[in-house]
Amino acid sequence: MKLLRNILSGMLLLMIMHACNPGIDPITKVEPGTDATAPIITVNYPTEGTEIKLPQIVASITIDFEVTDDIEIKEVSVALDGQEIAAYTEFLDYRRFLVDDLIYDEVMDGNHVLTVTAVDMESKSTTVTVNFAKVLPYVPLYEDELLYMPFDGDYMDMITFEYATEVGMPEFATDSKVGTGAYAGASDSYLTFPTENFQNDEFTAVFWLKINAVPDRAGILVMGPEDEANPDAQNNRLSGFRFFRENASGMQRFKLNAGNGTAESWFDGAAAADVDPTVAGWTHFAFTIAPTECKVYINGQIAKEGAFTGIDWTGCDVLSIMSGAPRFTGWSHYSDLSYMDELRIFGRALTQAEIQDIILTESGMTGGYLPKYDGEIFYMPFEDSYLEKVSNTEATVVGTPGYDTGKVGKAYAGAVDSYLTFPTDDLKADEFSAVFWTKINPDPDRAGILTMGPEDTGNANYPDVQNNRTSGFRFFREGSATAQIFKLNAGNGTADTWFDGGATATLGPSATDWVHMAFTISGTECVVYFDGEVVKQGTFDGIDWTGCDILTIMSGVPRFTEWSHFSDASLMDELRLFDKALTQAEIQAIIAAEK
Numbered sequence: 001m002k003l004l005r006n007i008l009s010g011m012l013l014l015m016i017m018h019a020c021n022p023g024i025d026p027i028t029k030v031e032p033g034t035d036a037t038a039p040i041i042t043v044n045y046p047t048e049g050t051e052i053k054l055p056q057i058v059a060s061i062t063i064d065f066e067v068t069d070d071i072e073i074k075e076v077s078v079a080l081d082g083q084e085i086a087a088y089t090e091f092l093d094y095r096r097f098l099v100d101d102l103i104y105d106e107v108m109d110g111n112h113v114l115t116v117t118a119v120d121m122e123s124k125s126t127t128v129t130v131n132f133a134k135v136l137p138y139v140p141l142y143e144d145e146l147l148y149m150p151f152d153g154d155y156m157d158m159i160t161f162e163y164a165t166e167v168g169m170p171e172f173a174t175d176s177k178v179g180t181g182a183y184a185g186a187s188d189s190y191l192t193f194p195t196e197n198f199q200n201d202e203f204t205a206v207f208w209l210k211i212n213a214v215p216d217r218a219g220i221l222v223m224g225p226e227d228e229a230n231p232d233a234q235n236n237r238l239s240g241f242r243f244f245r246e247n248a249s250g251m252q253r254f255k256l257n258a259g260n261g262t263a264e265s266w267f268d269g270a271a272a273a274d275v276d277p278t279v280a281g282w283t284h285f286a287f288t289i290a291p292t293e294c295k296v297y298i299n300g301q302i303a304k305e306g307a308f309t310g311i312d313w314t315g316c317d318v319l320s321i322m323s324g325a326p327r328f329t330g331w332s333h334y335s336d337l338s339y340m341d342e343l344r345i346f347g348r349a350l351t352q353a354e355i356q357d358i359i360l361t362e363s364g365m366t367g368g369y370l371p372k373y374d375g376e377i378f379y380m381p382f383e384d385s386y387l388e389k390v391s392n393t394e395a396t397v398v399g400t401p402g403y404d405t406g407k408v409g410k411a412y413a414g415a416v417d418s419y420l421t422f423p424t425d426d427l428k429a430d431e432f433s434a435v436f437w438t439k440i441n442p443d444p445d446r447a448g449i450l451t452m453g454p455e456d457t458g459n460a461n462y463p464d465v466q467n468n469r470t471s472g473f474r475f476f477r478e479g480s481a482t483a484q485i486f487k488l489n490a491g492n493g494t495a496d497t498w499f500d501g502g503a504t505a506t507l508g509p510s511a512t513d514w515v516h517m518a519f520t521i522s523g524t525e526c527v528v529y530f531d532g533e534v535v536k537q538g539t540f541d542g543i544d545w546t547g548c549d550i551l552t553i554m555s556g557v558p559r560f561t562e563w564s565h566f567s568d569a570s571l572m573d574e575l576r577l578f579d580k581a582l583t584q585a586e587i588q589a590i591i592a593a594e595k
Contacts, residue, residue, distance in 0.1 A: 035071040038126045039118035042066045044100070045153045046114060046132040049180045052107065053158055055137045060105035065128075067097040067118045074123075079115040080104060107134050137161075142358070146197055147345040149321075152179040155191055164191035164321065173339045177208040177282045178362050182341035183322060185212065189335050190323030195223055199313040204346040205243070206286040206358055210339040213277035217246035218336035219324025220285075224259075225315030226327060235330030237264040240316035243287055244324060244333045252277050254303070256287050256296050261312030267294050269304030282341070284359050288349040295349075300356040300370050368392055373590065375433075377426060378577035380553075382412045386420055395420040395553065404571055407437040407514045408594055411573035412554060414441070418567050419555030424452060428545040429579035434475070435518040435590055439571040440509040446478035447568035448556025449517075453491075454547025455559065467562035469496035472548035475519055476556060476565045484509055488519050488528050488536070493544030499526045501536030514573075516591050522581035532588040 044064040046052075052059055067076050072094040078086040085104050091097050097118075111133045119125040138148060138158035148158045153172060155164040168189030176182040183191075205221055221243045227234035239259040245252045251274035256267040267287075273296060275283055286297040295305040318326070322340055324333030342362055350358075356370045369379060369389030379389045384403060386395040399418030403410045412420075434450055451474050456466035471491040477484045485506040488499040499519075505528060507515060518529040521543050528536040552558070554572055556565035574594055582590075 035069075035120060035122045035124070037070050038124035039067050039069040039073060039120050041116050041118055041126050041128040043114065043116060043128055043130050046130055047153055047174070047180050048130050048132070050130075050132040050153050051179075052132065052134040053136070053138045054134070055161060057109065058105070059107045059134055060103055061107050062100075063102040063104060063114065064100040065102075065116050066099075067116075069095055069118070069120045071095070072121045073097055074119045074121050076116070076118045078102065079117075080107075081112055082115075109134050109136070141361075142344070142346065142354070144347040145344055146347050147193070147343070149183075149343040150179050150181075151176070151183045151341055151343075152181045155183075157193070160197070162193075164193050166191060167323075167325070168335070170322070173210075175210065175339060177210075177341040179341075182208075182210070182339045183343075184339055185218075185322050185335055185337040187335055187337070190219075190325060191321040193319045193321070195313070195317055195319050198223065198319060198345060198347070199316065200347040201291055201310065202346075202348040203241070203289040203311065204286065204348065204350045205344070206284070206346075206350070206355060207343040208282045208284050208341045208362070210282050210341075211245075211252055211275060211277040212337040212339075213247070213252055214337060215332075215334065216252075217244070217331070217333055218322075218338070219244045219320060219328050219333040220254075220322060220336055220340075222320040222324050222328045222333075223313075223316045223318070224327040227330070230330060233330040234327050236315075236327070238262060239312040239314045240327075241287075241289060241311065242324065242328045242333075243285075244328070245336070246333070248274055251275065254285065254296065254298065256294060256304070258289055258294055258308060259312055260309045261314060265294065265306065265308050267296050267304045267306050269296060273298065273303040284362075286350070286355045290349040295352075297352065297355055299374075300352065300359050301372065301374075302352065365392070372593075373576070373578070373586070375578040375580035375582075376576055377429075377579050378422075378575070380575045381409060382406060382573060382575075383409050386412075388422060391426065393422070395422045398555075398557075399567070401554070406571065406573035407439075408574055411437075411439070411571045412575075413571055414447075414554050414567055414569040416567060416569070419448075419557060420553040422551040422553065424545070424549055424551050427452070427551060427577060427579075428548065430542070431520075431522045431579060431581040432473070432543060433518065433520040433578040433580060433582040434575070435516070435578075435582070435587060436575040437514050437516050437573040437594070439514050440477075440484055440507060440512060441569040441571070442479070442481045442484055442509040443569060444564075444566065445480055445484075446476070446563070446565055447554075447570070448474065448476045448552065448560050448565040449486075449554060449568055449572075450475045451552040451556050451560045452545075452548045452550070453559040456562075459562070463558070465562045466559050468547075468559070470494060471544040471546045472559075473519075473521065473543065474556065474560045474565075475517075476560070477568070478563075478565070479506065482508055482510065486517065486528065486530075486535075488526060490521055490526055490540060491544055492541050493546060497526070497538070497540050499528055499536045499538050499540075501528060505530070505535040516587075516594075518582065518587045520581040527581075527584075529584070529587055532584065532591050534584065
């Protein structure tokens with residue numbers, strides 16, 4: 001026993017000597033520094049404007065917030081509508097305090113104010129308030145709507161009030177198409193739902209995406225069977241569906257695959273289903289599955305459609321949202337890091353008109369116009385008004401233009417000293433196209449048709465005579481009662497270039513009915529078309545828009561008047577402008593659709 005005591009004493013002495021050795025991990029006092037700033041508070045939920053839509057008269061809310069301080073937090077309090085519901089004075093980490101599970105279960109219908117106050121050791125305080133509301137439960141807006149997820153701070157289906165199962169750590173984005181939030185994808189993260197309610201003969205999904213092209217392929221919505229033969233790389237495509245994206249030479253191509261129980265069908269629109277991920281903004285996607293066909297829509301337009309013999313749901317017990325996992329991973333279609341908003345699922349195949357109505361409603365454009373073509377930024381049909389449909393803006397009317405029978409419905413009818421003007425803020429892109437129909441009146445024998453040019457302040461007869469052609473464009477006609485030649489002039493900022501097709505770009509007005517006109521401007525060339533055929537094409541090194549603040553329709557006035565290209569007395573119909581240089585095939589498709 002004595003020996004044991006001696007051994008223990010020796011060990012203790014060694015420990016003391018080791019601890020006192022100044023060369024081995026000494027404990028040094030660190031001054032805390034100056035307490036320079038007040039605490040910082042971040043409220044993660046509810047966020048400003050959150051609407052809680054639960055069927056209960058009295059509902060619960062889980063409050064999530066974080067407090068940080070440069071030196072030390074002294075106390076934190078939480079109040080709802082002025083009444084304190086929680087207080088904290090002890091902190092394991094004296095500079096950072098995180099609460100993600102504060103439940104308050106007495107939230108009544110109406111507006112509410114959440115207040116979080118934090119005080120540091122020098123009594124500097126910060127208070128953050130968040131306004132939110134408990135409102136009446138969501139009532140489905142559309143027939144056969146089975147699921148609606150707005151992603152406004154939670155992953156609840158607003159129709160069944162069921163929460164999705166979270167896999168990994170998906171997040172929320174404050175950048176949303178509608179409401180206060182959107183789903184924000186994260187690596188190895190996605191949502192799942194049981195599928196019993198979705199297994200109908202017809203199916204539709206609609207949603208918005210803000211695309212993150214990293215990773216360059218991902219699953220978006222998948223409802224497929226288990227692939228027991230390949231548990232680590234599942235890819236059984238004989239039933240259910242898979243909607244996904246993958247890289248296509250820098251674009252992101254969106255595809256649908258569906259199984260009828262014995263075989264699969266692909267709905268791959270190739271280039272028509274490509275979206276440029278470098279272009280910021282929200283893109284709307286939809287796909288429909290019916291017993292006879294499937295369709296894929298991008299921004300309300302059909303990207304791909306094809307015959308189908310009907311969906312089979314055998315083994316499709318999991319709906320994955322924003323990933324191919326777990327049922328579609330054989331080709332590495334894992335989690336999508338994009339943003340998703342306003343996901344809706346229907347028990348029927350919606351029509352194109354219904355999909356477009358949803359897009360317009362969620363874009364705040366109820367009753368408005370949904371661009372029909374890629375890159376369409378301006379559309380004026382002249383149906384008893386001079387309203388531009390994309391922006392819902394009326395043109396400024398000069399003089400007394402009128403209306404006449406058009407190519408489609410009614411048309412603009414030119415008159416002496418009459419034309420329209422329109423602001424150009426949203427029209428000045430690096431590429432530009434204009435398409436329209438015209439029925440020529442050769443009297444007067446020259447006229448401006450579309451003009452978007454700068455003021456000519458250097459002209460000796462300014463402002464009555466203007467002809468500055470170093471920027472913008474001028475599309476016009478001139479000639480005689482029997483031969484009208486159409487010309488385009490464009491400026492690159494220092495000089496102008498002419499696109500004059502001569503006899504090829506000449507029409508005999510007395511022998512023509514409606515003629516389709518188009519011109520395109522890119523960074524390398526300009527092209528002029530009659531009825532979808534090239535009448536003039538030439539090199540061009542890019543448009544400059546300096547000073548081009550007015551678009552004039554059916555006149556050269558006020559910016560292109562020196563050569564008497566005044567008002568056009570012809571008819572014009574279906575005027576569309578684009579922020580891209582249309583291809584010949586795209587122009588011909590527009591002509592075919594409007595004939």
